[in-house]
């Protein structure tokens with residue numbers, strides 16, 4: 001299993017990013033929240049406001065049109081963000097994706113199937129669930145059912161308010177790679193340490209169930 005954690009980073013590489021933006025849209029502490037002894041964890045250290053590794057290249061990215069492609073030019077309150085050294089940022093982006101592909105290739109040398117878990121959190125809004133599970137065409141239904149069955153104490157929605165899950169182009173259509181996104185509502189874990197510890201255990205157990213599923217193919 002691979003845990004891909006793209007939005008926990010707060011390093012702005014010295015860029016002038018408003019604290020409000022960082023506070024609101026960083027997936028705070030997801031690097032601590034998602035743990036599994038059977039997984040390799042990839043934590044992107046740079047703030048999404050400088051380099052968002054979850055975005056597609058500009059020409060294919062819907063969010064690019066509103067200033068939030070790989071390099072954000074707009075903050076969360078329509079404030080402008082100055083992009084410095086876009087070329088250098090794109091190199092960081094490419095290197096990250098190459099590293100992910102190499103790790104997946106390597107993992108497939110040892111395991112017949114990989115679950116690629118895209119790990120996020122999101123700010124609460126009216127009508128938003130506790131957990132949002134994102135899927136792609138190659139996410140097995142059994143895997144989604146397992147996750148939903150495990151989280152019966154929570155309000156879980158599939159592909160709402162966010163949809164999809166990261167999958168490098170090279171592995172689209174590869175029947176040995178199962179992408180799934182797990183997004184946690186920040187209200188569940190960010191208010192106090194007790195909540196945080198509780199959700200950390202829930203997620204650890206959930207990832208254990210996913211690891212068992214992955215193992216069942218061996």
Ligand SMILES: [Zn+2]
Pocket residue numbers: 006007027119120121
């Ligand atoms: Zn995120």
